[in-house]
Structures are given as structure tokens and as C-alpha cells.
Amino acid sequence: MTVPDSQGHFGMYGGRFVAETLIEPLEELTRAYEKYIQDEDFLAEFDRDLKTFVGRPSPLYHAHRWSGKLAGAQIYLKREDLNHTGAHKVNNTVGQALLAKRMGKSRIIAETGAGQHGVATATVAARLGLECVVYMGAEDIRRQAVNVFRMKLLGAVVEEVTSGSQTLKDAMNEAMRDWVSNVDDTFYIIGTVAGPHPYPVLVRDLQSIIGRETRQQCLEATGRLPDALVACVGGGSNAIGLFHPFLEDASVRLIGVEAGGLGLPTGRHAAPLSAGKPGVLHGNRTYLMEDEHGQIQPTHSISAGLDYPGVGPEHAWLKDSGRVEYVAVNDAEAVAAFHDLTRTEGIMPALESSHALAHVMKIAGQLDSEETVVINLSGRGDKDIETIADMEGITL
Amino acid sequence: MSRISSTYQALRQQNRKALVTFVTAGDPNPQVTPDIMQALVRHGADLIELGVPFSDPMADGPVIQRANERALEQGVALANVLEMVEQFRRFDSQTPVILMGYLNPVEIFGYEEFAGTAAAAGVDGVIIVDMPPEEAALLNRHLRARGLDQIFLVTPNTTERRIETIAGIASGFLYYVSVKGTTGGKQADALDVSEKLRLVRSKTDLPLAVGFGIKDAGTAAQVAGYCDAVVIGSALVETIHIAATAGADIAAEIGSFISPVRFSLDKAA
Numbered sequence: 075m076t077v078p079d080s081q082g083h084f085g086m087y088g089g090r091f092v093a094e095t096l097i098e099p100l101e102e103l104t105r106a107y108e109k110y111i112q113d114e115d116f117l118a119e120f121d122r123d124l125k126t127f128v129g130r131p132s133p134l135y136h137a138h139r140w141s142g143k144l145a146g147a148q149i150y151l152k153r154e155d156l157n158h159t160g161a162h163k164v165n166n167t168v169g170q171a172l173l174a175k176r177m178g179k180s181r182i183i184a185e186t187g188a189g190q191h192g193v194a195t196a197t198v199a200a201r202l203g204l205e206c207v208v209y210m211g212a213e214d215i216r217r218q219a220v221n222v223f224r225m226k227l228l229g230a231v232v233e234e235v236t237s238g239s240q241t242l243k244d245a246m247n248e249a250m251r252d253w254v255s256n257v258d259d260t261f262y263i264i265g266t267v268a269g270p271h272p273y274p275v276l277v278r279d280l281q282s283i284i285g286r287e288t289r290q291q292c293l294e295a296t297g298r299l300p301d302a303l304v305a306c307v308g309g310g311s312n313a314i315g316l317f318h319p320f321l322e323d324a325s326v327r328l329i330g331v332e333a334g335g336l337g338l339p340t341g342r343h344a345a346p347l348s349a350g351k352p353g354v355l356h357g358n359r360t361y362l363m364e365d366e367h368g369q370i371q372p373t374h375s376i377s378a379g380l381d382y383p384g385v386g387p388e389h390a391w392l393k394d395s396g397r398v399e400y401v402a403v404n405d406a407e408a409v410a411a412f413h414d415l416t417r418t419e420g421i422m423p424a425l426e427s428s429h430a431l432a433h434v435m436k437i438a439g440q441l442d443s444e445e446t447v448v449i450n451l452s453g454r455g456d457k458d459i460e461t462i463a464d465m466e467g468i469t470l
Numbered sequence: 471m472s473r474i475s476s477t478y479q480a481l482r483q484q485n486r487k488a489l490v491t492f493v494t495a496g497d498p499n500p501q502v503t504p505d506i507m508q509a510l511v512r513h514g515a516d517l518i519e520l521g522v523p524f525s526d527p528m529a530d531g532p533v534i535q536r537a538n539e540r541a542l543e544q545g546v547a548l549a550n551v552l553e554m555v556e557q558f559r560r561f562d563s564q565t566p567v568i569l570m571g572y573l574n575p576v577e578i579f580g581y582e583e584f585a586g587t588a589a590a591a592g593v594d595g596v597i598i599v600d601m602p603p604e605e606a607a608l609l610n611r612h613l614r615a616r617g618l619d620q621i622f623l624v625t626p627n628t629t630e631r632r633i634e635t636i637a638g639i640a641s642g643f644l645y646y647v648s649v650k651g652t653t654g655g656k657q658a659d660a661l662d663v664s665e666k667l668r669l670v671r672s673k674t675d676l677p678l679a680v681g682f683g684i685k686d687a688g689t690a691a692q693v694a695g696y697c698d699a700v701v702i703g704s705a706l707v708e709t710i711h712i713a714a715t716a717g718a719d720i721a722a723e724i725g726s727f728i729s730p731v732r733f734s735l736d737k738a739a
Contacts, residue, residue, distance in 0.1 A: 367547035368578035
């Protein structure tokens with residue numbers, strides 16, 4: 075069975091569950107994506123932007139001291155934190171903005187939770203001279219004031235969303251409503267591998283640069299493929315980007331780490347693959363955090379970037395097929411990993427990425443010192459220092 | 471013949487347009503919804519669309535979003551909405567009732583279970599806003615098996631080929647969304663509506679209803695000439711909300727709001 079099928083189904087997951095008004099724009103986007111993803115000029119321009127604007131390739135760094143301290147496998151970090159704007163998000167926004175330009179769209183909209191995708195979108199919109207509106211929940215605006223200001227400096231309009239739980243899922247609802255109302259001139263840059271077809275494949279293909287580079291860099295550094303890849307999963311774009319080029323390599327163990335929040339038994343988490351069930355939200359069928367009546371549940375994670383009740387449909391498929399293992403790490407474990415890497419390697423990881431680090435801290439002891447583990451360091455932690463200070467009762 | 475088809479047929483014979491009214495189930499509270507449904511019929515509604523509350527109503531504007539939130543705060547679930555229909559049916563065996571909402575509550579309920587329970591409760595049709603025909607085959611089969619109509623939306627940007635696809639799977643009537651936007655948004659342009667409806671009409675014999683952006687007697691009359699039914703939603707939901715908040719007589723306020731719309735539709739016909 076090839077996935078996805080022509081309508082974006084990964085087995086029973088994915089698809090296109092949207093209001094009729096969005097069908098034609100999604101068809102238009104699918105046609106453009108299918109055309110340009112094979113178009114040499116487009117790919118050359120994307121490649122050039124990734125090199126000269128984003129700063130790719132991002133290095134694969136051997137964390138010697140941390141590996142030694144954990145006394146297990148050799149740990150390598152894929153340094154997406156070194157990208158322009160500080161996270162993997164920009165790989166996708168650069169690509170989608172180029173697509174928007176070729177499709178003749180003059181206005182860009184996006185949703186954002188922590189603000190990383192919003193900043194990455196505002197950045198590419200500024201560069202291409204496109205109008206940009208970013209939807210952000212009122213609650214997140216309060217928590218992420220610095221990123222809000224960053225987006226405004228870049229010329230974006232940040233629209234406060236006060237409906238529902240006033241977080242990322244509601245921002246996505248509002249972006250969809252904007253798109254429905256302005257389909258003719260507007261391009262919606264979704265920030266993760268979720269949403270209606272073709273977004274899950276489009277974002278995956280744009281983010282797969284992470285895995286392709288890792289493969290080559292790992293072969294150069296160690297002479298063989300890695301034994302395991304580990305990445306955090308919110309919507310799941312950095313994880314799919316890293317995993318996808320390795321799906322056929324049965325020897326490579328793939329581990330996705332969800333946000334366990336205050337612990338899975340408390341229900342206060344953002345781990346739909348670990349503790350949710352299949353349903354339909356935001357245009358696709360996938361694992362969701364929902365109650366027994368099908369209402370979407372509030373989520374909790376210390377990391378705003380993982381604080382989402384759904385997950386990309388390809389992850390749902392990879393979970394059911396067993397190709398990827400999904401686990402959850404709670405807030406406290408992620409914060410401990412944040413401190414540990416910062417002190418041991420002089421690299422301050424994003425709280426999102428710290429979930430992946432925390433899981434490796436748990437399993438490193440079971441691994442042989444000859445084994446290689448690559449962790450996707452999907453973003454840098456500067457944005458999170460206020461959260462850390464808050465936790466420790468420090469006022470900055 | 472289904473209640474929906476016979477209602478449209480009767481109105482057509484009288485050369486009248488159908489008035490379709492949308493209210494959110496459980497707003498302002500679950501107890502009053504069956505009374506609201508009866509008041510709608512008393513004041514001239516021909517069909518009732520009952521909104522099933524959902525936490526993430528992506529296709530709705532602020533008015534219906536808030537109505538969803540108010541209903542959910544009181545714990546209104548799909549099963550409760552079906553109970554409301556059952557109650558309404560004790561007093562009204564004629565007026566078609568159509569559930570309108572999003573897929574996930576139906577998904578969790580289970581398609582077959584939902585079709586059976588809804589039919590037993592006296593539901594006549596279902597509109598699932600985020601379920602285009604491409605994804606609808608399985609649910610559609612269960613609904614048909616229970617004699618329920620699945621109603622689909624057609625929009626200004628639906629291509630000619632898709633209109634054919636939609637007409638092929640839909641039953642009951644087609645719901646033409648007159649604007650690109652959410653419920654309760656900008657007003658429809660009657661000329662654009664008439665052109666597109668002519669195209670839709672050439673593809674199907676199903677009755678055509680027009681909704682989104684129709685807020686009063688004037689806007690209803692403008693589009694009535696091109697279709698078989700007009701749908702009025704957000705403006706009605708807002709009227710009920712204001713009446714409930716003010717402690718006014720909701721049924722009487724519904725009457726003041728609906729009667730002129732009914733009057734203008736009958737005059738337009």
C-alpha cells in the first residue's frame with residue numbers, strides 16, 4: 075500500500091475534512107505542489123534560500139561530554155537550532171512562501187502557538203514583501219510577548235484569538251475562517267504536518283531536508299547509518315522531517331517523543347498518540363485528545379510548541395504500523411534535560427527539543443557505547459528562559 | 471416519501487418558498503430547545519436545522535461560535551441533542567429536523583449507531599460541514615439505510631464537475647452557501663447567487679436552499695426568487711441570545727424576528 079493515496083489518506087488517517095469552500099483552494103494548492111516539487115527552477119531556488127537565508131546545512135554535532143556522562147550510546151545533535159529564526163520551522167515557511175509567490179498570492183496567513191512558526195512566517199513574508207497576518211490565541215500572546223513583538227517588528231499583523239481555549243487549536247480555527255473568507259488572494263502557511271491534504275505531505279517534503287542531511291552527515295562521521303533517531307512530536311513536523319528519509323531502513327530505530335505534561339494519568343498533557351484516540355479535527359483524521367462525546371480537550375505542556383490536541387496523520391499511521399515508537403516525557407523531565415544539556419554542552423535547547431533529550435537520558439544506559447543516536451535539536455532555548463525563570467521563582 | 475421531500479413538494483405546489491431556520495441546540499439551555507423549535511414552527515419555519523455543539527466550529531462566525539460555547543458549558547452532547555429532537559417530535563410530527571454540525575461527535579458516536587438513534591429520535595437529515603462527498607461514502611450508506619437524507623453544501627467556488635459529484639450523493643436538498651466565508655458574515659450578492667444557482671439547477675432536481683449572509687426579511691427576499699428555500703441562522707441565534715440574556719420571552723422575540731421574514735418570502739413568491 076502506498077501512502078498517502080491521491081486524496082491524502084495514510085491508511086485510515088489524513089484526508090480532507092473541510093468545508094466545501096476550501097476544497098477548490100486545496101485542489102489548487104495540490105496542483106501547485108505536485109508541479110513545483112518536481113520543478114528544477116523551484117527546487118534550485120528553495121535550495122539556494124536554504125543555504126544563504128536559512129544557513130543550511132545545519133551541522134550534526136557529536137555531544138562528546140553528554141554522551142560520556144550518560145554512559146551509553148554516542149549522541150549526535152542535529153542542530154536545527156542554528157537555523158535563521160532559531161528552529162526548524164523556517165525550512166517549511168521558506169518553501170511555502172516560494173510556492174505562494176509562484177501561485178500569485180499576495181497575502182499570507184498563519185497560526186502560531188509559541189510564536190516560532192509565526193516568526194518564521196513573518197520573516198519570509200517580510201523578505202518577499204507579502205502581507206502577513208498571524209493568528210495567535212490570547213493566552214499564548216500573554217505567554218509569548220517577545221515573539222509577538224518580533225512578528226510585529228517584521229511587519230506582520232498579530233490577530234488575537236479569544237474563542238474556545240484561546241490557544242493554538244483555536245488560532246488554527248481562526249486561520250481557517252480567514253482563509254475561507256479570503257481564498258482568492260490568500261495563502262495559508264500551516265506550520266506542521268497536520269491539516270487537510272496536501273499539507274501533511276507538503277510540509278513533510280519541505281522538512282525532509284533535515285533527514286537527508288542527517289543521513290549524509292552520519293555516514294561521513296561514523297561510516298554507517300545511525301542506530302536510532304529521536305525527535306519531539308507536537309504536530310510532528312521536525313520528527314517527520316528527520317524520520318522520513320529513514321523509513322525504509324529497518325535497522326534504524328525511530329522514536330517520537332510527545333509532551334507528557336503533568337503525567338499521562340493526570341490527563342493534563344499533549345500526548346494524543348500515547349493517550350488519545352482517532353477522530354477528525356482541522357481537516358484530517360488522526361489521533362486526538364478528546365472526551366467521550368468527541369469534544370476536543372484542553373491540553374497542557376510546559377512547551378507551547380507541543381501544546382496541541384492533534385498530531386500529523388502520517389504519525390498516526392506510523393504508530394499503528396509500528397514503524398515508529400511513540401513515548402511521552404513529562405514537564406519536569408524535559409526541564410531537567412534542558413538544564414543538563416545547557417550545562418554539559420553549552421547548548422541551550424528549546425523546551426520542545428528537551429523532550430527528545432529527556433527520553434534519550436532515560437534510555438542511554440541501555441545502549442552500547444558503539445551505537446549512534448541522533449536527536450533532532452529542533453530549536454534553541456532562548457525563547458524559553460522566561461518560562462524556566464518563572465518555574466524557579468526568578469523575576470528577570 | 472421523506473418529511474423533507476414532502477415539505478418541499480407541498481410548498482412548491484403552493485408556490486411558496488421554504489423558510490429554514492437554524493438554532494444551536496442547548497442554547498441558551500437544553501431544556502428550552504424543544505420549545506424554541508415549536509415557536510419557530512408556529513411563526514412560520516418550514517424546516518428546522520439544529521446545530522450540534524462542537525468545541526471547534528471552524529466554519530462558523532462569532533455568533534454561532536459563542537452559542538456552541540454556551541451549550542458546551544452546559545454539557546450538551548450529541549446524545550442530548552437527539553433527546554431534544556425526540557421531545558419535539560411529541561408535539562410535531564410534520565416539520566423536518568436536520569442536524570447540522572461537525573464530524574467528530576458523529577465519529578465518536580459511531581456512524582451506524584448514530585444513523586439508527588437519529589432516525590429513531592425523528593431526525594430527517596444531516597449536514598456535516600467538514601465532510602465533503604469524497605469522505606462521506608460510509609456515513610452516507612448508513613444514513614440512507616435508515617432513511618435519512620445527507621445534505622451537502624455547494625459554494626461559489628465549487629466547480630461544475632464537483633456540483634455533479636455532490637448532486638450524485640446528496641438527497642433531501644442542496645444547501646448553497648452564498649458567500650465565501652463563515653456563517654453570519656458578509657451579505658450575499660443576489661446577482662452572483664442567481665448566476666451560480668442557475669448552473670446548480672441545471673445539474674439537479676433537488677430543492678435548492680440558500681444560506682450564510684441572510685439576516686432579515688430584506689436579504690431573504692432578494693435571494694428567494696432564485697431558490698426553493700432560504701436559511702436564516704446567525705441572526706436568529708443572536709436574537710435568541712439577546713432575549714435570553716435580557717430575561718425576555720424567547721418565543722415572542724422569535725415571533726417578532728421570524729414573522730417579517732415569512733411575510734417577505736410569501737410576498738416574493
